[in-house]
Amino acid sequence: MSPAGEQERHGLGESERICLDIIFRIDQGREAESRKRYWSDEEKYVPARIWRHIPLGEVVPQARSHGIDLEEIDGFILVGLAERGLITHETVGGVVILSMTTDGRSVARGSETRTTRRSKTSAAEQRRRTWDALGDAARTTLEAVFEVDQEKDAANKRRYHQSRKALPARDARRITLGDIEPRIQSHVGGLEDQASQTLPALAHHGLIETETIDGEPSIWITRQGRAVVKQSTGRTATPGPARSRPSDPSVLSKGLWTMMATVARSGTDGVDYLYHGAVGHLLEGKSDERPFLRRAEVTLQTADTDSEQETLFGLGAEEPSASTEPAELKTVKRYRFTAVGRAFYTEHLDQYRELYPTIEAPDLLPDS
Template sequence: MSKHLHLWEKLNERQQATLTAIYRTDQSVEAAQKEGWRLGSIREKASVWRNLQYYFEPTSYETLLHKLLSLAGVVDQGLGSTLALLERHKLIECNYYDGELISIKLTTTGRAVARAGLGELAPKKPPKGQLKPRQWEALCTAYQAGELGLESGLTFGDYAGFSWQWTWLRLRDYQGSGLVKEVGYWNKDGKHSTKLVITQAGIEFYRQQWSQYRTLYPDVNAPKPD
């Protein structure tokens, strides 16, 4: 028996239900964050978005965490004691303000214990060098643009709506052989500007890896290479 499963079995039914509700909230928020990144949202630190909001006024929007804890039947006078025990086991971290529970953060150990108890496996890390969905989508866009390249958007460096920091920079510096590059030129108004162009290495990568990534990310518009 793993140490995480052993710790899960030391919890009583109420404590397990509480930890499960927190874990389900954590995973829902993580999935939403990943979808946001795929669509180009700015990345927040995990320490921020994993801080799950609990507190809400009775007349306002109910948080997901409060809803799932309520459905688990643990939102009562005994919730504080249950959370305190989970916190002593370093499974969660609670944040209070003026005696009111504001938020809960699931720890790495808490996530592992919940997964062990629920029989779920941690997602495998992708192989080193594998592009993320948003990065692959950006490369597809650059490939389709060809030699004409992509003009910079309203935000400096965010070509075609893809983040420079989280997407293009990764492709530019990909394993020492950039898949894209910035090219300077003089526009019709006589002003110096830049555009982003796929490199020969990027073209070869696209051609060689197209089938694999087409299977990995079928929702990405990736035309079959020439």
């Protein structure tokens, strides 16, 4: 819509449109000057709340050139523009200061304002309309495609959790006509009808994608297609494989048992670092139910790193020097078992080995 047409739609008279255009041009000129000033080295950037203040005296001369006098501008024209939310005006030190609003700039440019912009159709309403536009055969076919898609996705997730290998989503979720035939044959026509009529209709609505591979039609449901089915039928996505979390809250989760096994593998040296977010569930003084670990002072020997590296790379003597200095001792804090933690680990070791077979959980050494 042209600026004049947009302004007429807001009920602006000719004098109001002229004044609004004058204020807009001054506003835009000030903005351009401010940006130029910002990129120059002469002055710093001036905040918008300052440079967008327009004294009425700058508007009056240009308005007079269009046959609009001062009293008219200072009277009903400014009030009319302000009532429509296109400008603001205030008197500062006896001077009338004008400022354009965002809606005022939109009207001057000829675009819709925030207050009069047509409300966009919500995504939920669009999905509802799409579902209503589908025939019974198309709906049945889309539901079947959705079900197969969810089953294939769940199978791919199980494959990943079992072997840490998964197919690319495009390959894993590829659906053939044979996959959906048992689900639709009692409700709609044969496969030939699906390929020639129903599938193109679903693809037209952006609910599925189709491609012919090795002479056979292949189908993928789109995100929009899943959303339409979920909203319209109340179906939910098929859950993936359950996490390795015991149903009994008294049993340690896989993450907590991993920390227990890590401390056990460390022997008498202890562990310098554990997952800080979860270790509190096992730490003495923080957990009343499981005070299994503590931060204890441990005395360690620091190796002669330089001598070790020289021997390792063949740079040093083959036999250690007789004057080798003794290793330095230092005291550090490490995670170690409490007496309660040692007893729990020893008593339940076989149970957790069976529950979490992938975690290396050794027998405890004495005094570890």
